[in-house]
Amino acid sequence: xxxxxxxxxxxxxxxxxxxxxxxxxxxxxxxxxxxxxxxxxxxxxxxxxxxxxxxxxxxxxxxxxxxxxxxxxxxxxxxxxxxxxxxxxxxxxxxxxxxxxxxxxxxxxxxxxxxxxxxxxxxxxxxxxxxxxxxxxxxxxxxxxxxxxxxxxxxxxxxxxxxxxxxxxxxxxxxxxxxxxxxxxxxxxxxxxxxxxxxxxxxxxxxxxxxxxxxxxxxxxxxxxxxxxxxxxxxxxxxxxxxxxxxxxxxxxxxxxxxxxxxxxxxxxxxxx
Amino acid sequence: xxxxxxxxxxxxxxxxxxxxxxxxxxxxxxxxxxxxxxxxxxxxxxxxxxxxxxxxxxxxxxxxxxxxxxxxxxxxxxxxxxxxxxxxxxxxxxxxxxxxxxxxxxxxxxxxxxxxxxxxxxxxxxxxxxxxxxxxxxxxxxxxxxxxxxxxxxxxxxxxxxxxxxxxxxxxxxxxxxxxxxxxxxxxxxxxxxxxxxxxxxxxxxxxxxxxxxxxxxxxxxxxxxxxxxxxxxxxxxxxxxxxxxxxxxxxxxxxxxxxxxxxxxxxxxxxxx
Numbered sequence: 001x002x003x004x005x006x007x008x009x010x011x012x013x014x015x016x017x018x019x020x021x022x023x024x025x026x027x028x029x030x031x032x033x034x035x036x037x038x039x040x041x042x043x044x045x046x047x048x049x050x051x052x053x054x055x056x057x058x059x060x061x062x063x064x065x066x067x068x069x070x071x072x073x074x075x076x077x078x079x080x081x082x083x084x085x086x087x088x089x090x091x092x093x094x095x096x097x098x099x100x101x102x103x104x105x106x107x108x109x110x111x112x113x114x115x116x117x118x119x120x121x122x123x124x125x126x127x128x129x130x131x132x133x134x135x136x137x138x139x140x141x142x143x144x145x146x147x148x149x150x151x152x153x154x155x156x157x158x159x160x161x162x163x164x165x166x167x168x169x170x171x172x173x174x175x176x177x178x179x180x181x182x183x184x185x186x187x188x189x190x191x192x193x194x195x196x197x198x199x200x201x202x203x204x205x206x207x208x209x210x211x212x213x214x215x216x217x218x219x220x221x222x223x224x225x226x227x228x229x230x231x232x233x234x235x236x237x238x239x240x241x242x243x244x245x246x247x248x249x250x251x252x253x254x255x256x257x258x259x260x261x262x263x264x265x266x267x268x269x270x271x272x273x
Numbered sequence: 274x275x276x277x278x279x280x281x282x283x284x285x286x287x288x289x290x291x292x293x294x295x296x297x298x299x300x301x302x303x304x305x306x307x308x309x310x311x312x313x314x315x316x317x318x319x320x321x322x323x324x325x326x327x328x329x330x331x332x333x334x335x336x337x338x339x340x341x342x343x344x345x346x347x348x349x350x351x352x353x354x355x356x357x358x359x360x361x362x363x364x365x366x367x368x369x370x371x372x373x374x375x376x377x378x379x380x381x382x383x384x385x386x387x388x389x390x391x392x393x394x395x396x397x398x399x400x401x402x403x404x405x406x407x408x409x410x411x412x413x414x415x416x417x418x419x420x421x422x423x424x425x426x427x428x429x430x431x432x433x434x435x436x437x438x439x440x441x442x443x444x445x446x447x448x449x450x451x452x453x454x455x456x457x458x459x460x461x462x463x464x465x466x467x468x469x470x471x472x473x474x475x476x477x478x479x480x481x482x483x484x485x486x487x488x489x490x491x492x493x494x495x496x497x498x499x500x501x502x503x504x505x506x507x508x509x510x511x512x513x514x515x516x517x518x519x520x521x522x523x524x525x526x527x528x529x530x531x532x533x534x535x536x537x538x539x540x541x542x543x544x545x546x547x
Contacts, residue, residue, distance in 0.1 A: 162374045165348050169366045170392040180395065184382045261382045261423050 048228050055231040060238065066220075071239050073216040077133060077205035078243065081140020082198050089145045089197070090190065093152025094178075107153075114146045119207055126212030136208030136216070143204035144197040151193025155186025188262040191255040198251050202244045217243075295447065295479050296322040296345070300354030302504075303340050313504035314340045317354060320498065320507060324446070325477045329490035332500030333540060338483045341505070342451050345481060346372050358447060368396075371440030373450040377432035379424035379439075385411065386420040389438045396443065403442060410438040414468070430461040434468070441476070448480045454489070463521055466492055474518060487533045488524055491515075497532075499539050508539055 017023060033053045039045070040052050047055070060067065092110075096103045118139060125135035159182055167177040209218025217236050224232035256265055303315040315337040322328055332338050343349045345356055347366040356363040358370070371392075379388045386407060393403040411417060414434040424432050433453060440448060454462045466489060473480055473493075484490050490497045491513055501508040513532060515523060523529055 160376075160378065162376060162378045165343070165346075166372070166374065166378050167395075168348055169346055169370070169372045170395045171366055171368075172395045176395050180391065181380065184380065259382070261425070263425070 048230060051230040051234055056234040056238065059231045059235040063232065063235065067217075067235060067239050070215060070220050070236075071217050071243060073133070073136070073213070074202075074205050074209065074218065074240070075243055077136035077208060077216070078140055078198075078201045078247065080133070080137040081142075081204055082144050082194075082201040082247070084137065084141040085144035085148050085197050085201065086194065088141070089148030089193075090152050092145075093149050093186075093190075094156060094182075096149070097153045097156035103153075110146070110149060118142050118204060119210075122207050122211040125208065131212050131214070135212055136205050139208035140201040140204035143207075144201035147193045147196040147200065148190070149193075151189050151191075151196075152186060155189030156182055158189070159185050184259075187259050188255075188264065191251070191259065194251050194255075195248055198247045199244045202240060202247065206240060293324045294321055295324045295326075295359060296320070296481075297357040298322075298345075298354070299357070301341075301344060301351050301356060302353045303337070303344060303349065304352045304504075315344070316504040316506045318505070318507055320510075322479060322481070324479055327473050327480045327482065327493055327495045328498060329482045329484060329494035329496075330498045330500060331484060331487055331490045331536065332505060333502045334485065336500045336502050337505030338500060339451055341500075342372075342449050342481065342483055345447075346370060346449050367447075368443075369446040371443070371445040371448050373433075373436050373440045373448070373453045375452045375455055377424065377429075377436040379432055379435060381424055384421050384423060385416060385427070385435050388424065388435060389442050392439060392443050398443060406444070407438065407442050410441055411435070413472075414438050428461075430457055430465060433457065433465065437469075437472070441472070441478075446479060448478050450480065450482045452483050452485065455485070462489070467521070469493060470518060487536050488529075491529060491532050491536070492519060492521075492524060497536060499536055501539075509536075511536060 018027070036050075037053050040050055092106075096107055121142070122135070122139050125138050129135045129138065163181055163185070164177075167181050172180065205216070206218035206221070209216040210222055213219050217240050220236045221233055221240075224230070224236065259265060298318055298320040301315065301318045302313070305312045305314055318341065320328075330338050330341065340349070344351050345358075345363065347356075347363045347370075350364075358367050361367070379385075380391065383391065389407045389411060390400075390404065392398075393400065393407075408420070411420060414437065416431060416434060416438070419427060419431065424435070427435070433456075437453070454465050457465060469480075469482075470493060472478070482490070482493060487497075491511075494513055497511040497513060498507055499509045499511065500506065511532060515529065
């Protein structure tokens with residue numbers, strides 16, 4: 001009786017552990033990797049087409065110093081582009097939400113410019129700004145700014161008319177209305193834009209590195225593809241995904257701290273009287 | 274007892290004021306200009322309100338009740354005519370007015386106390402004295418102990434009570450209320466009516482109260498202003514002479530029923546209230 005109860009308790013603990021937030025995605029990834037390894041072995045896929053996961057892991061371990069060093073410029077370019085997206089995107093969203101005239105002139109142009117493939121523009125950036133950090137940051141910015149503007153416009157515009165009337169009835173200045181009402185109201189929406197933006201900024205930085213760089217994960221990707229070093233290429237992709245995940249997670253954390261009052265964050269505590 | 278039953282009278286618009294006059298509305302009209310053309314919302318309205326008076330405004334939906342309130346609050350400019358509060362023409366939101374909206378419009382990112390203190394903060398009034406006043410207002414509204422709660426942690430009735438505290442925090446002479454209890458359930462609404470009557474009795478504030486509930490209007494008001502449908506104008510004014518404080522049981526009395534019936538008659542002649 002006792003051992004049965006004990007095994008049931010440990011079984012419950014195992015289920016609980018398997019159900020925790022970080023184990024689920026990791027578990028799924030392990031399953032995918034195992035299936036991938038099996039597929040490569042079963043169908044005898046040549047390593048110059050798809051590498052074995054184990055070879056990728058070996059590269060990640062062996063070349064960790066090189067990969068870490070190369071991920072630095074990519075991360076810096078991503079953060080730089082993202083910061084620029086925030087610094088330009090939020091004021092731009094304010095302008096567009098605040099004035100119909102600005103919206104009429106600027107918004108369609110912005111959408112138009114967003115439809116131009118950044119990969120096509122990237123070589124031009126190299127021509128203009130040379131090799132180095134500048135074109136990468138700008139490329140990350142070009143991809144990252146659009147979601148910030150769209151989310152910001154949505155946030156600033158969704159302030160209820162009653163809320164505006166309230167601000168006007170207490171004679172709030174433009175700045176007071178912005179700080180006390182509009183900005184906090186728009187923050188949840190802005191944060192969802194920032195999350196999309198930060199992951200796109202990673203893509204932008206890599207595109208920048210593709211066309212004009214001699215360092216960074218994008219550069220590693222291109223070199224390894226040229227040399228048919230597929231395990232290295234897959235290792236670089238893994239690093240890239242990790243950069244994206246960590247940056248996304250940081251934005252998510254800041255959101256939790258900045259808008260704890262929003263419906264998406266709050267705990268279920270309701271008082272009645 | 275016909276004398277007791279008819280304790281209300283239809284009065285003319287120009288009846289002389291008993292006490293000091295606070296609001297003068299003269300030939301006030303508003304036409305909204307839209308792309309589809311001009312939409313007249315309020316055709317000339319004349320009305321005088323005394324200090325300390327409780328005025329309820331009833332009318333069919335879209336009769337310009339809210340427009341009238343926004344004009345009084347200085348939130349929109351009249352097309353013609355003017356509003357004078359305390360002898361001064363309203364051109365921008367006046368300082369001695371507090372507004373309660375249909376929804377509580379509390380700022381979700383502020384605690385109840387900081388919501389109530391918001392007008393003080395924005396107007397740059399003395400913090401210490403108003404903080405004491407805010408605490409006192411919250412206590413009388415039955416919100417003591419909830420000062421540090423966020424609006425979403427409170428029920429609809431509590432949120433609207435906090436909104437009333439916010440409108441009163443700078444001690445305005447005039448309180449404008451735009452269907453403040455429309456979104457509440459019937460029980461909470463009756464409770465809020467008693468609460469509002471108490472506030473009116475204790476503070477002697479002048480209150481303009483817009484509603485589409487006729488019993489609510491009769492229960493609360495000294496005078497009930499009946500508005501016609503769009504473009505809205507004052508159709509009749511009923512003086513409610515029921516003694517104060519009024520109790521909910523009074524709603525069952527004959528004189529109460531007669532006033533509500535008479536007012537309702539204005540609407541059923543050409544269609545129901547919303």
